[in-house]
Amino acid sequence: LKHRQLMTEEISDLIISHEKVAHVQLQNPLDHALLILIKSGYTAIPVLDKDYRVQGQISKNEILDSILGLERLEMERLHDITVESVMNKRIPRLKTDATFAKALTTSINHPFICIENEEAAFVGILTRSSILALIHHYLQQ
Amino acid sequence: LKHRQLMTEEISDLIISHEKVAHVQLQNPLDHALLILIKSGYTAIPVLDKDYRVQGQISKNEILDSILGLERLEMERLHDITVESVMNKRIPRLKTDATFAKALTTSINHPFICIENEEAAFVGILTRSSILALIHHYLQQ
């Protein structure tokens, strides 16, 4: 019975709200995105459009990989490339009423999951650490 | 009963063996470590000493943060700084006979955990994705 309780639990309590989520915009240049990633310390962050909808995510690795030349990192190119041209567009999204079971399955291969509302507006993210913490709490009992 | 079965399970089946784990050495310069991190795509990797013992872990963020000047990333300094001087030394380690319960608790705040044998030699790593996959398999039944 307790299994069913956990797996059907709603995820809304676990969501990190969008105001607390570091993000960048599609048209931002890569030097801006790299600075946000270094300052925040995050590996990857969501990319939003002007209507506050999630369009992808960007990581330090995608940025550095895009300027890795034969001999060195061509840092001078960072200002001329947009986030949109190197970001990862194939990212998981869940609705706010998704079950914990769905979030667990998705988190196996994704460190965080973007959460949207019914109108596809960005609500926040769900992270592996919060999923693991809830499982730990549940299995402890 | 099944709870107890999962929590007391040994972690040995979940370990990614050391031959498959990207790593660097203490005395490597940062430009070498950054290249390994970009080529492998990993966020952070273990740092080993000459006796194949884990001494810490290094990430793209620690490397870039260490050369972030007021105006730009001072890439020319990368060759003169060693991994040892910027790596994170406070990392979790578990022994090969640790229980799943201990691995779950540790993984809440650490994306991967270094595993050592009785003589403190590096055996491999345990990742959040493998912990989440086992939990998912267990809760599905």
Ligand SMILES: Nc1ncnc2c1ncn2[C@@H]1O[C@@H]2COP(=O)(O)O[C@H]3[C@@H](O)[C@H](n4cnc5c(N)ncnc54)O[C@@H]3COP(=O)(O)O[C@H]2[C@H]1O
């Ligand atoms: N400032 C901090 N304070 C405390 N612990 C920190 C931390 N930064 C990182 N960590 C720890 O390191 C893990 C990996 O972070 P990473 O940045 O690679 O990967 C992160 C990052 O890419 C993204 N993320 C998390 N919080 C975010 C936020 N507020 N804004 C944007 N992205 C976020 O979700 C991924 C998974 O996060 P998760 O919490 O599961 O897992 C985090 C967390 O356990």
Ligand SMILES: Nc1ncnc2c1ncn2[C@@H]1O[C@@H]2COP(=O)(O)O[C@H]3[C@@H](O)[C@H](n4cnc5c(N)ncnc54)O[C@@H]3COP(=O)(O)O[C@H]2[C@H]1O
């Ligand atoms: N080449 C690849 N193929 C398939 N999926 C990939 C992948 N690279 C990354 N991922 C996915 O992205 C997650 C985060 O990877 P990240 O590099 O930030 O964080 C990684 C990385 O820092 C480290 N790691 C994993 N495998 C490693 C290896 N063979 N050597 C060195 N470090 C490794 O452990 C962290 C957690 O790994 P985890 O598997 O839980 O979680 C991985 C995995 O779900």
